[in-house]
Amino acid sequence: MLRRALRLGVGRCPLGRGLGTRRGGSTLDWDGKVSDIKKKIQSVLPGGAWNPLYDTSHLPPEHSDVVIVGGGVLGLSVAYWLKRLEKRRGAIQVLVVDRDYTYSQASTVLSVGGIRQQFSLPENIQLSLFSVDFLRNINEYLAVVDDPPLDLQFNPLGYLLLASEKGAAIMENNVKVQRQEGAKVCLMSPEQLRNKFPWINTEGVALASYGLENEGWFDPWCLLQGLRRKVQSMGVRFCHGEVTRFISSSDRMETASGEEVTLKRIHEVHVKMDRSLEYQPVECAIVINAAGAWSGQIAELAGIGKGPPGTLQGTKLPVEPRKRYVYLWHCPQGPGLETPFVTDTSGTYFRREGLGNNYLGGCSPTEDKVWPHLAQRVPAFESLKVRSAWAGYYDYNTFDQNGVVGPHPLVVNMYFATGFSGHGLQQAPAVGRAVAEMVLEGHFQTINLNPFLFSRFYLGEKVEERNII
Amino acid sequence: MAAPRAFLHLASSIWKWGPRDIRGLSRTVAPEGSQRKGRALLQFLADHFYDVEALREYLFRKQVLKVHQKNRSFTHIKEQYGPYIAGAYFVLKQGGAVKFQGQEWMQSNGRGRFSLDFFKFQAVPVEAVDASGCAINYQGLDNLLALKELQSLSLQRCPHVDDWCLSRLHQLAGSLQELSLAGCPQVSERGLACLHHLQKLRRLDISDLPAVSNPGLTRILVEEMLPNCEVLGADWAQGLKLGPEEQS
Numbered sequence A: 001m002l003r004r005a006l007r008l009g010v011g012r013c014p015l016g017r018g019l020g021t022r023r024g025g026s027t028l029d030w031d032g033k034v035s036d037i038k039k040k041i042q043s044v045l046p047g048g049a050w051n052p053l054y055d056t057s058h059l060p061p062e063h064s065d066v067v068i069v070g071g072g073v074l075g076l077s078v079a080y081w082l083k084r085l086e087k088r089r090g091a092i093q094v095l096v097v098d099r100d101y102t103y104s105q106a107s108t109v110l111s112v113g114g115i116r117q118q119f120s121l122p123e124n125i126q127l128s129l130f131s132v133d134f135l136r137n138i139n140e141y142l143a144v145v146d147d148p149p150l151d152l153q154f155n156p157l158g159y160l161l162l163a164s165e166k167g168a169a170i171m172e173n174n175v176k177v178q179r180q181e182g183a184k185v186c187l188m189s190p191e192q193l194r195n196k197f198p199w200i201n202t203e204g205v206a207l208a209s210y211g212l213e214n215e216g217w218f219d220p221w222c223l224l225q226g227l228r229r230k231v232q233s234m235g236v237r238f239c240h241g242e243v244t245r246f247i248s249s250s251d252r253m254e255t256a257s258g259e260e261v262t263l264k265r266i267h268e269v270h271v272k273m274d275r276s277l278e279y280q281p282v283e284c285a286i287v288i289n290a291a292g293a294w295s296g297q298i299a300e301l302a303g304i305g306k307g308p309p310g311t312l313q314g315t316k317l318p319v320e321p322r323k324r325y326v327y328l329w330h331c332p333q334g335p336g337l338e339t340p341f342v343t344d345t346s347g348t349y350f351r352r353e354g355l356g357n358n359y360l361g362g363c364s365p366t367e368d369k370v371w372p373h374l375a376q377r378v379p380a381f382e383s384l385k386v387r388s389a390w391a392g393y394y395d396y397n398t399f400d401q402n403g404v405v406g407p408h409p410l411v412v413n414m415y416f417a418t419g420f421s422g423h424g425l426q427q428a429p430a431v432g433r434a435v436a437e438m439v440l441e442g443h444f445q446t447i448n449l450n451p452f453l454f455s456r457f458y459l460g461e462k463v464e465e466r467n468i469i
Numbered sequence B: 001m002a003a004p005r006a007f008l009h010l011a012s013s014i015w016k017w018g019p020r021d022i023r024g025l026s027r028t029v030a031p032e033g034s035q036r037k038g039r040a041l042l043q044f045l046a047d048h049f050y051d052v053e054a055l056r057e058y059l060f061r062k063q064v065l066k067v068h069q070k071n072r073s074f075t076h077i078k079e080q081y082g083p084y085i086a087g088a089y090f091v092l093k094q095g096g097a098v099k100f101q102g103q104e105w106m107q108s109n110g111r112g113r114f115s116l117d118f119f120k121f122q123a124v125p126v127e128a129v130d131a132s133g134c135a136i137n138y139q140g141l142d143n144l145l146a147l148k149e150l151q152s153l154s155l156q157r158c159p160h161v162d163d164w165c166l167s168r169l170h171q172l173a174g175s176l177q178e179l180s181l182a183g184c185p186q187v188s189e190r191g192l193a194c195l196h197h198l199q200k201l202r203r204l205d206i207s208d209l210p211a212v213s214n215p216g217l218t219r220i221l222v223e224e225m226l227p228n229c230e231v232l233g234a235d236w237a238q239g240l241k242l243g244p245e246e247q248s
Helices: A002-017 A030-044 A073-085 A122-136 A165-181 A190-196 A220-233 A292-301 A371-377 A424-441 A455-459 B002-017 B033-048 B050-070 B075-081 B083-094 B141-145 B163-172 B189-197 B215-225
Strands: A063-069 A094-098 A159-163 A185-188 A207-211 A237-254 A260-273 A279-289 A319-330 A341-343 A348-353 A358-363 A385-397 A404-407 A414-418 B097-100 B105-107 B126-130 B152-154 B178-180 B203-205 B230-232
Touching: A063 A073, A073 A094, A073 A220, A073 A414, A073 A424, A122 A165, A122 A424, A159 A165, A165 A185, A165 A207, A185 A190, A220 A424, A237 A279, A237 A292, A279 A292, A279 A424, A292 A319, A292 A385, A292 A414, A348 A371, A404 A424, A414 A424, B033 B050, B075 B083, B083 B097, B083 B105, B083 B126, B083 B141, B105 B126, B141 B163, B163 B189, B189 B215, B215 B230
Parallel strands: A063 A094, A063 A279, A094 A237, A159 A341, A279 A414, B126 B152, B152 B178, B178 B203, B203 B230
Antiparallel strands: A159 A207, A185 A207, A237 A260, A260 A279, A319 A358, A319 A385, A341 A348, A348 A358, A404 A414, B097 B105, B097 B126
């Protein structure tokens, strides 16, 4: 066996180096050969990936129970809860596939990092409440032996939402729902606003809602790395590659009323390696679509939306990337340490960043001019200097701007965890748990997210929220 | 049986030492030779054996549960005797000191025992609480926040008081006049920013906070935020670098 390994090791060298790229005369490169032989022997010993023909350690495994497409905060959250809620240790093999390990375009790390409970749908409020609980106890949930504890850099300063005359009644209603669900929010009149935050110009503001606890902003990169580290320690495999194809099989079945439906089941996921034509077919039982802004493309690969429009087969996943810009500016006379995350009536928002009078902000939903609105609301912002800016994608749900969670009615083993249109980060821990419950138990156990299933796109039932930032 | 007990002893001694200083694991607190060797051995074993890793996780969970147990809420006492008695009982059990209005300071003795005759002060509000060094956390703060006439609160050197706890203190905004957070290892400037709700505050002690990134600047910003309050903290010149003329 050693002789065979040696022969392979020696014979492999010219192929590995490429034809005609030998450096000068007769350098044997003995060290290279020795390391090749050592690698070969290590792969033969138990625990190594033995493949006599070529090295496959960069490829994903050939079988995996669950394949999660997308390694952002939602995908990792689903992986974490799947491993945490599994009945027996090591029962489920999970593979997370992401095509960019630097996360350069991922919405998670480009996000402003805010978390609030000021929504109008009770489900959204509950998701956010659980997520904030998760973040508060993050060092109990994501503790890894021998690793330092996580510092999320959470600023518990709350959100301040401003409403004009038209929106005041809606805001009051919203605050009532929020208080019912357990969020700590208070309403403020323009006079109270001026007393508390003297730097605000309350012209045009009829009512404001201010979150007192459990709202603020934090560092999304830290959450991502903490999840990644914990999930790796729980045995989840990572693969750096792109999903290019789903191999599925179809079954024609009849519903109770006699209609014919075609149910699809995905059997294999083809994962293509970066900058290469090489791909690995991964046999899987369940696929989770957590690809963020690109979830629509993944859904199309699975055949979702290929059918006559108006039918269930023809209903596409309405998630597409929407670019949003964030600006960082410096204003020496700006609002002080107690500045909350302020959202204006026009959709412009800003928050403090650090101790040096720097502020982050932008405008959503429409990309109007940002500065005039800012200067109108906070007169100190008339003199400011933009330091830098960046842009990121929302996984924008064009139907009703709320998340899609749960299985697809026709492609029975694809589950969605996407489409949160700008509040995915703040709901990620709770959504991950909901999807894991759906996968393991078949129904939602803790928070009922039935209004967020895919079927609402076909039935036309919009679940709309107001004031998406 | 001697070997596993030795492991347990090593593991528990390391973990007793760990959570007390939450940032000690990343900062260079140089342990002595034998402890360092012990840690390296434990790390090696945990990396190579699932059983050792599971054991260490179990010991960590036990530590966490111990803190949770200490911070449970005494609903029975609260229903029968009222929030003031429940809050005072909680503080005394943790090892702190309590002062009722018009009474003297009460504290448990060295062995954690205290007399229960404050149970007759059901209608007397608690004026001051000294919870220095106690293991109060976010849940345990429930008991203190029910004391609506609290005027002075001292949370010096509490290892589990962090920014999240400070964000809850707005419920005492109507009465709190004196607050001390000196020496809390987990409090940073982000938590201090939430204190703007406490407009009646007259004395605030934020000295010696290791997690605050810029103590001098933070003190200035907190003073701006609370204009009627006397802030004891780091000197504003601390952290300033000498200019080229002054350096010679």
